[in-house]
Amino acid sequence: MPVQVIRRPRMKNIRVRVVPPRGDIVLSCPFGVRSYEWQAVLREAWPRLMAARNRILQDCGENISPAGGRCRLWGRSYELRVVFTERASLARCTEGHVLVAVPPGSGREQIEACLYDLYRRELNRALPGILPLCEKLTGLKAKEVRLKRMQTRWGSCNIRERRIWLSLNLAKKPPQCLQYVIIHELVHLLEKNHTPEFHALVAKFYPDWQQAEAWLRGEPYDAGKGK
Numbered sequence: 120m121p122v123q124v125i126r127r128p129r130m131k132n133i134r135v136r137v138v139p140p141r142g143d144i145v146l147s148c149p150f151g152v153r154s155y156e157w158q159a160v161l162r163e164a165w166p167r168l169m170a171a172r173n174r175i176l177q178d179c180g181e182n183i184s185p186a187g188g189r190c191r192l193w194g195r196s197y198e199l200r201v202v203f204t205e206r207a208s209l210a211r212c213t214e215g216h217v218l219v220a221v222p223p224g225s226g227r228e229q230i231e232a233c234l235y236d237l238y239r240r241e242l243n244r245a246l247p248g249i250l251p252l253c254e255k256l257t258g259l260k261a262k263e264v265r266l267k268r269m270q271t272r273w274g275s276c277n278i279r280e281r282r283i284w285l286s287l288n289l290a291k292k293p294p295q296c297l298q299y300v301i302i303h304e305l306v307h308l309l310e311k312n313h314t315p316e317f318h319a320l321v322a323k324f325y326p327d328w329q330q331a332e333a334w335l336r337g338e339p340y341d342a343g344k345g346k
């Protein structure tokens with residue numbers, strides 16, 4: 120598996136990470152680090168990296184194919200079953216698996232699009248419960264909350280329009296993440312930038328932010344253990 124090595128002038132340590140959506144392995148290190156040094160770091164981190172990579176591929180739908188695969192919903196991993204039908208496309212979560220029905224000949228993209236319809240429905244179902252809670256916690260209110268496919272961010276806030284955008288990918292994450300991201304975006308209505316004041320406000324309204332961040336990064340979620 121190829122590893123991208125980036126040299127950075129102002130770095131102190133060797134850092135290695137897995138980059139969504141394709142799970143590329145990227146190692147960054149200061150100039151002057153010998154290859155055997157970064158290779159040793161890589162070797163030690165390898166099992167952890169591969170586990171993280173598997174989760175990322177699953178989160179990003181990279182392992183979906185017409186033969187099936189796995190997908191996530193609200194933090195849990197489900198077997199994805201694909202059936203081909205001439206009737207309308209459909210995706211639903213049922214009896215421990217996610218069923219996707221698509222027209223014969225459909226490829227990964229159609230299956231994924233169908234899954235995103237499910238994510239949109241799930242988020243629309245969850246929002247009426249979670250949004251008022253976030254507004255109550257922060258005392259802030261957006262004019263509008265909208266959903267779309269976003270690959271690199273979980274949410275964004277148009278401050279002038281007081282409009283919050285949420286990524287459909289949030290339906291793959293534990294429900295707490297949805298609450299955390301909404302609070303983050305609401306706080307932008309007070310503070311545009313990610314200043315220390317901004318983070319202090321988010322931490323005040325959502326004290327368990329570190330756990331939510333970890334789940335968003337792809338740390339495994341144990342639904343039984345989750346708070």
Ligand SMILES: [Zn+2]
Binds near residue numbers: 303307313
């Ligand atoms: Zn932000």
